[in-house]
Amino acid sequence: MKRTYFFAGVLFLLIVSFTGCTSAGMFASANVTDVRLSEDNFDIVATNITGSSKAAYLLGVSFGPGAQVSTLAIARVSGTGMLYKEALKNLWENYEIDHGPREDKRVALVNVHYDTDILNLLLYTEVKLFVHADVVEFK
Numbered sequence: 049m050k051r052t053y054f055f056a057g058v059l060f061l062l063i064v065s066f067t068g069c070t071s072a073g074m075f076a077s078a079n080v081t082d083v084r085l086s087e088d089n090f091d092i093v094a095t096n097i098t099g100s101s102k103a104a105y106l107l108g109v110s111f112g113p114g115a116q117v118s119t120l121a122i123a124r125v126s127g128t129g130m131l132y133k134e135a136l137k138n139l140w141e142n143y144e145i146d147h148g149p150r151e152d153k154r155v156a157l158v159n160v161h162y163d164t165d166i167l168n169l170l171l172y173t174e175v176k177l178f179v180h181a182d183v184v185e186f187k
Contacts, residue, residue, distance in 0.1 A: 092184055096181075099137070100179070104175075112166075136179055139157075147183075
């Protein structure tokens with residue numbers, strides 16, 4: 049009987065080990081568009097626009113220097129885990145609140161930078177990502 053409980057416990061630990069959540073942070077693409085603002089063909093239409101997103105996990109840990117955040121956890125309890133996508137979406141929503149829709153405009157983000165805030169407790173970890181940027185509109 050003890051042997052059955054032992055094998056059931058080992059099986060449970062294996063299942064839990066292979067069904068957890070993991071996130072390796074943002075995807076830094078090698079083919080990024082380079083915006084050169086050397087000519088007088090643009091206007092700065094917004095400065096320091098901010099977007100944010102967050103996700104929380106149980107039985108995990110989050111870590112990472114700078115803009116890249118990695119999380120290893122058993123289960124996500126809030127957020128979708130797509131921090132960079134959600135933060136950029138929120139940034140554009142915040143832009144449109146003050147400056148109207150961006151459709152039919154030739155706008156680009158410049159001076160983009162990321163900040164992270166990580167909370168690690170024994171049973172709970174939470175990651176917040178903030179994106180800050182200026183918006184230029186080309187003439």
